[in-house]
Amino acid sequence: MFHVSRITHHILMKLGVDYYPEHWPQERWAVDAKMMADLSLTYVRVGEFAWGLFEPSEEEISFDWLDTAIDILRNEGLQLVLGTPTPTPPTWLTANYDVLQRDERGIVLNVGSRRHGCANNPAYQIHSQRIVTAMAQHYGSYPGIFGWQVDNEFSCHRTTRCYCDHCRRAFQEWAQKRYKTLDHLNEAWGTIFWSATYTDWSQIPLPMYSSAQQSPSLQLDFRRFSSDSWVAYQKQQIDIIRKYAPTHQITHNYMGLGDGNVDQQDYFDLAADLDFVSWDNYPQGAKGPDDIALNHDMMRGFKQRGYWVMEQQPGVVNWHPYNRPVPPGQVRMWSYQGLAHGAEAMVYFRWRAARYGQEQYHMGVLRHDGSKTRLYDEATQLHAELNRLPNISRTPAEVAILFDFSDWWTIQIDPHQHDFSYHKQVQAIYHHLWQAGISVDIVRRGATDLRAYKTVIVPSPILIDEAELETWQHYVESGGRLAITCRAFVKNQSSVWTDQPLPAHLDKLLGVKLDEYLGIPPDMECTVSNVAQTDIQSYQLWADVLEPTTAEPLMVYSNQYWAGKAAATMNKVGQGVAVTIGYLSEPFFASSVWQTLGLNELALPFNLPAGVEATRISFEGGGEGLLLLNHHESQTTVEFSQPVDALLSEQPKVTSLPLAPFGVEVVRW
């Protein structure tokens, strides 16, 4: 297992575009290819929505038009990424076979959009495999092909979970594989509750629309099953491509995560079969610049290696309720942000704004009429700068956040307090570290060796994993600094509550027992303070009331009836320290906790202006520095504690560095 992700040499961040030659007259293709080459692009992604064009009627398959387009593009030196076209089954397919998804009320998701096919539908699988086989056979040794993108944005439009009869049968088989016998399943799910004991596999339902809530155990396993269904669907295509195109790279384009939006697919599982992860970066959908950064780090973490931005927002988009302007310079800055976090390619979506269909208001590198937008100039500038800079790499992170989709889903299913969000907690933790200029790796829960990190933070690991406890114990004993937050180790892996005192099994490592756990409603003002009562902070949503055994308190609750009880503690174990944080606050870490976790040592030695992102970099051949990004539309100034060289603007030995709106700078200490 990897523990540190290094950014590859910067000039390896190549540029590219997503291109739909089929939308334009063939005579335009050469013009486009020439313009792309002028822009020094490397990659062009094509094909992922063109099934109906490849196979206009059943089994009548031809790639002639795409061959022509590819030939024109590769003749300009461009390399192709081929999208398998399965997100949009052709109209004859949906007309002749019922491959459509059903929602939780059993209502069909109709044709006319995309992602309406069900992963467990046999007809959809057969037809998907046939077109991918034909494509892989045809392009396996075709010149100019770099690799493949399987399908497009699995889980987009929240289509991971389908409630059709095929899914119900597949879920029953999945459950049988997981639990072997009905007795095991009934015990694991606690079906004794509300008389849900199953006496035949065929009785197992999907958690559909009902009078009241469904079993959290059933729900959690259905979420796992649904995620697994698309992993398997992807694997069917990967197996075909590997067979016919063994030298090609294979990826899939992920999306930025968020509750109620992109949260249905376990992205670690999906990464396992890929060569590398890609993602589609539309920063205006993020909560802020730190959330874009978090998503970049997530993507690097899902496979613990460099990744691609397969779709980079190029300007105004079309899918928000309000689609904001994108000022000059912002796309260039976003591109540098990818570089900072380990992106190996930056592919702009899309080459030219579409005249047809649902995305007409989505800007491209070119306008609808074929003229250049300002991004064309910004990308030109970016390419020149990348060639001018010395070779740099991202300095490895010394802090890890452990992340787990099952924990996320478990808390989503039963948050106890409506606004308690696992993912928002991760965002809050990350936000605090990001502001201090501390680099972070996202590591999957279950990682067995954490020694590369000075500090490891585990947000609300609600599901108990006793084996992992051993990892954590060893990590702390050998000098690690571990923080575990509220709601830790409450339920078994099937979302059944432990019969042990909380935090189950963790009490020795953490040196605390849980007196009480309390949800805090929004109208209740609650505070914590350090022991000396010099540092008072409000907190929200949750209070694990701690009873230290061997630990000592770092923070205590300072009002309400549990005032005086411990809120955060530290427990010295071997060479290290195990910290418990029982509440949620912003900023996330109180000063005493921050110091106990050694985060003060890892932070930048000067304050960053609000909205400025700093990434530690290493220069090839030695030397350290920062990549600085101004996410604000106004100018700001960074004040260093020592003079630095500003390489992009070629200013030596400055201590006060102005950053233009959306400005970027590379500094060397």
Place this chain on the structure above:
Amino acid sequence: MFHVSRITHHILMKLGVDYYPEHWPQERWAVDAKMMADLSLTYVRVGEFAWGLFEPSEEEISFDWLDTAIDILRNEGLQLVLGTPTPTPPTWLTANYDVLQRDERGIVLNVGSRRHGCANNPAYQIHSQRIVTAMAQHYGSYPGIFGWQVDNEFSCHRTTRCYCDHCRRAFQEWAQKRYKTLDHLNEAWGTIFWSATYTDWSQIPLPMYSSAQQSPSLQLDFRRFSSDSWVAYQKQQIDIIRKYAPTHQITHNYMGLGDGNVDQQDYFDLAADLDFVSWDNYPQGAKGPDDIALNHDMMRGFKQRGYWVMEQQPGVVNWHPYNRPVPPGQVRMWSYQGLAHGAEAMVYFRWRAARYGQEQYHMGVLRHDGSKTRLYDEATQLHAELNRLPNISRTPAEVAILFDFSDWWTIQIDPHQHDFSYHKQVQAIYHHLWQAGISVDIVRRGATDLRAYKTVIVPSPILIDEAELETWQHYVESGGRLAITCRAFVKNQSSVWTDQPLPAHLDKLLGVKLDEYLGIPPDMECTVSNVAQTDIQSYQLWADVLEPTTAEPLMVYSNQYWAGKAAATMNKVGQGVAVTIGYLSEPFFASSVWQTLGLNELALPFNLPAGVEATRISFEGGGEGLLLLNHHESQTTVEFSQPVDALLSEQPKVTSLPLAPFGVEVVRW
């Protein structure tokens, strides 16, 4: 008919718990039973969700495990209440028979939760009756059984109204029974409107999802039918239990009422076949302490006798969007509130927090790990106090509020002003009386003798009942003080508007005619004042503009175009007075109205601090006093106009009595 409800001798409020032995290893049962006995509990409710365990496959029925549990419990002196397990049909039943409810769009309410069975579904009825018969035969003379709870929380999750084909046919039969001929039905419902005349019983629809609103007459009768369906379903079980267990008491556990939540079941009708009413008291679901009190009084009113709390919130629960902490002492205080209003048993839900299923975050007397929560100590204290106190009873109420579900539904169906709520009006009336320490009985509209009450308040009796008018006339003539609020006597019992001038038939008793009725939108500021214009009050939502004939004005409208017209009036009739209140305000009663209704004579002679509830009590052998409850988390002080003895704290002759947070006191004048 009863008119006054006396609280039974206080030590008759026994304690109990709801227990699920099936969730725990058999070896634990004796430990639990011993702990219950240590707590001096009397009652244990079991079984109401265990159908799948009683009957794991069709007609394979056994109660062995429950026998074992019951034997262990009764050997510790505990008495059992058996829940019939019909709220959760077993999985084989729902797999083999389509017994599921449909919503108003015709979409099935799927399995996986509870209350998904349809009361009018023949298969569900047959299987329900079989399991209840088996259970009643087995336990009819089994030792240790106190009685039965039929099913669990009818109408929970708003499942009273089902839209399946069985219900449609049953509704057609119900309509035929009510109206005999289609001509009668068409006339009663006014089907001439929008061409809805039925020419065959089979054409009668359920009021399902449609382009626009459905007939209010159809809707009202469908609501009655739906309520009746569950009364009949309950009756089927009661008949079986009475046959095989003739000495057992039978109850059902109601829920606290509220618009859009618990409002579908006519609780008077449901009470008719029961020996006594129980209810599930989760005070955090109420609007405030007075609303909890109102629900207690409602429950006493539904059968005009003492009642049980079959589920009492024991601490934090799981079903709110935000589940608040429950501070120390609050559950003890809630228990005393039950005592104050006439509860004969206080059964805590649940004995031990569940590890499985949908209610894992619901606290119990014990935690998930079997350790005691603070409620264990509070219940111990409570039991000791109850044994220490002299014998007291609740002093009979002298004020009645007449209540009717059909009035509620009629106004819900067509409120005219979106926020006009029959139930909220009752809450507002009750709130004003509660603050003044005035005890209230809830009496069903249609009661034929009201002489036990000095004052009777009838909120918005929108449906005309000419027979009841006679009762009211006699009541007032013989000295009663009657108040009738706006929207009185507008429609016949099928929700068809009268062709008489408003208030139809009431004009003589009230001495007014209705000039105009007006809805008041939220953005319109409206005021009333007394005749001398010394007391000005704002009002909301409604104005019945009154034209006194024999009445004299108490309040007049003081702005808008109807300024100067009468808003509230009094009409002297015989020895009594009939008051009309044309508007809604908070506090509900203007000073002149309050005095005219004699409420000043019934109020406590001193002011209660906010959040303190006072219930008048009588001491056995003579003497009067108050049971005082502090619903606030902070200390407060009650200032009496004369010295009192505080019995719980054993302080004689105090005039200033501090009440601790959630404190309780019994005082004697």
Place this chain on the structure above:
Amino acid sequence: MFHVSRITHHILMKLGVDYYPEHWPQERWAVDAKMMADLSLTYVRVGEFAWGLFEPSEEEISFDWLDTAIDILRNEGLQLVLGTPTPTPPTWLTANYDVLQRDERGIVLNVGSRRHGCANNPAYQIHSQRIVTAMAQHYGSYPGIFGWQVDNEFSCHRTTRCYCDHCRRAFQEWAQKRYKTLDHLNEAWGTIFWSATYTDWSQIPLPMYSSAQQSPSLQLDFRRFSSDSWVAYQKQQIDIIRKYAPTHQITHNYMGLGDGNVDQQDYFDLAADLDFVSWDNYPQGAKGPDDIALNHDMMRGFKQRGYWVMEQQPGVVNWHPYNRPVPPGQVRMWSYQGLAHGAEAMVYFRWRAARYGQEQYHMGVLRHDGSKTRLYDEATQLHAELNRLPNISRTPAEVAILFDFSDWWTIQIDPHQHDFSYHKQVQAIYHHLWQAGISVDIVRRGATDLRAYKTVIVPSPILIDEAELETWQHYVESGGRLAITCRAFVKNQSSVWTDQPLPAHLDKLLGVKLDEYLGIPPDMECTVSNVAQTDIQSYQLWADVLEPTTAEPLMVYSNQYWAGKAAATMNKVGQGVAVTIGYLSEPFFASSVWQTLGLNELALPFNLPAGVEATRISFEGGGEGLLLLNHHESQTTVEFSQPVDALLSEQPKVTSLPLAPFGVEVVRW
């Protein structure tokens, strides 16, 4: 084509009522008829919901009861308008034939309300035509009949768009008729996007519930098809009536327009087959007095002639969340507003408040009990006044707003900014003109001769029509003042984006190119100013950033990164001027734009108090003046720049004219 609509002689505004004799005992009919005659009514509409009474079982048809009612009414001198009863199919019809609409999820719209029949359903068509045939045969030469209202409020309850299988087949046929070949359709809709290419007509779907948005091209054509379906359904009835009742007038009762409410039916298309347009005026559903005025002008515009108010709100209604009081005088004032805008009849809905069904809280001229409301007196007063006034007519409008339903729908389908509304923009434009006392005509886009207007405003003509461009060019060249607002000429008629630079084809006429179009989110403060920067205004939602070629700037953007660019321009072309307005603001027209469009010359020479509406009128035989309406509940005063005669109050030569609450005045210069 008409370009100016003259109000006919004022005493031609006749009064009437909507009457349901079938709701009342036959012995009452003569009383009602007498009261109507006393009120000098001319028209009575009957029958539009009485299908079940005409045809109580299939093909058993009789009009006896209506004959009786009509005879009684005409004997009092009243003229009848017969409603065809098709909005409410009888219960036997819906029970025996599946004629019900389906929503976009495929869920049936059940019986029990109205408008649930599908226009494309063969059984519904056949039965509709049979009852209309019978009715037309029977009443074609019956005495006392003035004319017909076909059905009732097409599109009420948003029932224009149905998603049943009949509609799907009909839509496929409609598409085939429009596009002839699948190749044409695929090209027109751009089905190359997301693999939606159709290879068989039967594959063409309706834009139903799906994972994500549907093609804007599919959606736009489905909206046109749905509107066309009801035009065809109406035509079927009109053809029958014209055959059997060739001398009768035929109308349909429209509703006031609004986004998300009344926006589904192309009212121009619906008007084509009618003799005149009627509408149902419920002013409390409008956004304000100017929106009522706009609707009146719309109705005059749909057929470019005088129209009827077929239902005029008579007092409190029943269908708002909050149903407000209607103060004395307001209905009389609304009646005068109809007169001001060209209404030829004012028919009050309803004669007597209904005792039955869904509209019981809807007031009438009479109350439920048959007594008179204050409207009876107001109508009496109105009739007397109309007879007393000299003959006046509405002065022709000199300003036109071009309006188009396809533009509205195109922007609704893809607004880009959530709140961008075509119709709200029209309201904002109208509002500014209305406040200045400028009369406006609403003219359909595509009108080929605009010379009657001094100024023409075209709000967001998003769909390109090159032929129309020629009309506009000629209009401006010959001296017209044309204003075109943002988002002009972006898409072809199938909602596919142009491949030309924006504003496509318009650049020469307007003398501008579009640098960029920008959506403005609500949290972004944006301003424009005139060139001299003396007049600064904020704007919302949209910015077309203009690059003048031959035009000169009137307004420039004054903040954000596009500051300094042109926001509004004027281009002198021939004798006229073409103005481009790139943004949306309130008031809509900046001072420089207002003057360039010559609106200052058309405005009243004095300021109107807020809420006062002024309509220019001409006196028969010469002379000009105003009809003044006070929409406020408080008194206000109009200050004239010269003395006028106030005719209603008979005050000569006043310069300061008080208007009572809801007061009306006719002044002559």
